[in-house]
Every structure is written in structure tokens, then in C-alpha cells.
Amino acid sequence: MDDFASQIYSVVYQIPHGKVATYGDIAQxxxxPRYARQVGKLMASLPKxxxxPWxxxxxxxxxxxLTGEGLIRQRERLQxxxxxxxxxxxxxxxxYRWMHDTDA
Structure with missing residues (x-):
């Protein structure tokens, strides 16, 4: 795994239950910074x-x-x-936005 992917995965792993972050937040x-699209591609490539907590x-x-089944699956997990x-x-x-430096 490259450094970019490991850094992104590390941040995503820290998002608390009941909170969300944007692709741009994760990149930042x-x-x-400004790698939101690449974060999205990385999330899309994760195994099922x-x-x-993608x-x-x-x-x-x-x-x-996401659209279709992906939207339904993500919405159900968030709910x-x-x-x-x-x-x-x-x-x-x-x-619901998680701000890393202010939330637990």
C-alpha cells in the first residue's frame, strides 16, 4: 500500500460512530489538500x-x-x-460533520 492510501485509511478509520466527513475533509x-477526488476513488476501490467505515x-x-444499491447500503449504515x-x-x-481536532 502506498503512503497516500495508508494516510487516507488512517483518517477514515478515526471517524467516530454517528459522524461523517467529506472526501475533502479526509484529504485535508x-x-x-485538494485530493478529494482521489479519496473518492480510493473509497470506491475498497473490497465489500x-x-x-467507508x-x-x-x-x-x-x-x-453513490447511486442505486450503493446509495441504499450507505444510507442504511448511516441510519x-x-x-x-x-x-x-x-x-x-x-x-454530523466530524472535525478531527475538536471531536473525540
């Missing part, structure tokens, strides 16, 4: 049985970027953590 926290990573608009999310996959970043 890992030391790779991964233990990484479902806690959303886009900057506060929406799930199971108590996150209120619309059928279309939209949630409140103000309420």
Missing part, C-alpha cells in the same frame, strides 16, 4: 467486506455520492448509527 486531514465519507454537499438522512442521501453537515 491526511495532509493531501472491508472493516473501514460509509461515513460523503461529498461536500452533505450527500451520498443505523443514528444519522438522519433523506431518501435521496442528504444529511446535515452542520449536525
Amino acid at each position: 486531514m491526511a495532509g493531501f 467486506d472491508t472493516q473501514l 460509509h461515513r465519507v460523503i461529498n461536500a454537499k452533505g450527500c451520498i455520492s 443505523a448509527e443514528g444519522i438522519e438522512i433523506s431518501e435521496a442521501g442528504k444529511l446535515s453537515l452542520r449536525r
Whole structure:
């Protein structure tokens, strides 16, 4: 695994239960500002049985970027953590966004 991937995975692993972070947030926290698209590609390439909380990573608009079955699966996982999310996959970043240096 390359340094970029390991840094990204390390940050994603730290997102607490019931919180979310954007692709850009993850890139920034890992030391790779403006690499949001690459974070998205990395999340998309994870195996289905991964233990990484990939479902806690959303886009900057506060929406799930996936469609179809992926959207349903991610929405269900977030709802199971108590996150209120619309059928279309939209949630409140103000309420649920994880800020690494202020949250546990």
C-alpha cells in the first residue's frame, strides 16, 4: 500500500460512530489538500467486506455520492448509527460533520 492510501485509511478509520466527513475533509486531514477526488476513488476501490467505515465519507454537499444499491447500503449504515438522512442521501453537515481536532 502506498503512503497516500495508508494516510487516507488512517483518517477514515478515526471517524467516530454517528459522524461523517467529506472526501475533502479526509484529504485535508491526511495532509493531501485538494485530493478529494482521489479519496473518492480510493473509497470506491475498497473490497465489500472491508472493516473501514467507508460509509461515513460523503461529498461536500452533505450527500451520498453513490447511486442505486450503493446509495441504499450507505444510507442504511448511516441510519443505523443514528444519522438522519433523506431518501435521496442528504444529511446535515452542520449536525454530523466530524472535525478531527475538536471531536473525540
